[in-house]
Amino acid sequence: MKTEIFVRLSDVSKKYDRTGVETLALQHVSFEARAGEMVLLLGPSGSGKTTFLTILAGLQKPSEGEVTIFGQNVLDYSPKDLQKLRAQHIGFIFQTFYLLDSLSVIENIMLVMKFAGISKTEANQRARIFLEKFGISHLTNAYPKTLSQGEKQRVAVARALANGANLILADEPTGSLSTLQGMTIVQYLKDAVMNDGRCAVIASHDERIRPFADRVLTLRDGVLV
Numbered sequence: 182m183k184t185e186i187f188v189r190l191s192d193v194s195k196k197y198d199r200t201g202v203e204t205l206a207l208q209h210v211s212f213e214a215r216a217g218e219m220v221l222l223l224g225p226s227g228s229g230k231t232t233f234l235t236i237l238a239g240l241q242k243p244s245e246g247e248v249t250i251f252g253q254n255v256l257d258y259s260p261k262d263l264q265k266l267r268a269q270h271i272g273f274i275f276q277t278f279y280l281l282d283s284l285s286v287i288e289n290i291m292l293v294m295k296f297a298g299i300s301k302t303e304a305n306q307r308a309r310i311f312l313e314k315f316g317i318s319h320l321t322n323a324y325p326k327t328l329s330q331g332e333k334q335r336v337a338v339a340r341a342l343a344n345g346a347n348l349i350l351a352d353e354p355t356g357s358l359s360t361l362q363g364m365t366i367v368q369y370l371k372d373a374v375m376n377d378g379r380c381a382v383i384a385s386h387d388e389r390i391r392p393f394a395d396r397v398l399t400l401r402d403g404v405l406v
């Protein structure tokens with residue numbers, strides 16, 4: 182039996198228009214990722230990695246081509262349905278973390294689970310398990326502004342995994358971390374993929390992640406090589 186395809190891009194191109202200057206951020210990219218797979222997407226700055234991941238997550242639409250998430254063509258989805266699909270099935274680790282400053286660390290992690298319909302008690306328990314795993318339980322009630330970059334990054338990863346999402350999309354998840362901290366997180370993503378049949382797509386410059394990946398792809402000037 183063929184393993185389930187979680188996400189697929191078919192001949193996707195993305196053009197940005199910034200004050201009259203066009204950038205072709207992705208050019209005719211086709212890609213698919215399956216259950217139980219960890220894919221590493223390498224590429225220099227500006228090669229289109231973040232664009233690739235945000236399109237995979239349905240966070241923005243391609244200029245051309247099709248995006249299928251869990252067998253559904255997301256271009257047909259209403260914004261509300263897309264938000265629901267993301268809350269329940271996709272964990273996104275943003276390059277800039279996107280933690281809410283007005284919420285504590287545990288509240289940040291619990292909020293995403295609330296959107297996914299997980300009860301408060303369950304969300305609280307899960308959040309604590311991840312904080313413990315990532316060695317940041319002393320920061321449970323701290324506010325994001327008081328955290329180091331590496332600590333914020335670990336909160337962002339905990340938040341992405343805690344809702345049980347099948348598809349984990351991670352944008353530079355190790356950028357601010359030491360080798361030990363960074364590889365601990367990658368190993369954790371790897372375990373989530375191998376043990377729970379999830380799928381992770383990691384965009385990074387970080388060559389240290391290579392040994393963990395089942396597949397390594399490279400983007401160059403928006404082209405998958």
Ligand SMILES: Nc1ncnc2c1ncn2[C@@H]1O[C@H](COP(=O)(O)OP(=O)(O)OP(=O)(O)O)[C@@H](O)[C@H]1O
Pocket residue numbers: 197198199204205206224225226227228229230231232233276
């Ligand atoms: N919202 C936007 N409007 C206009 N141009 C954009 C926008 N977002 C990205 N770009 C351009 O698209 C190209 C690809 O950007 P992208 O952020 O996907 O690259 P990246 O590989 O993630 O880079 P980095 O490694 O620095 O994070 C770049 O030339 C960038 O300037």
Ligand SMILES: [Mg+2]
Pocket residue numbers: 230231232276352
């Ligand atoms: Mg980027």
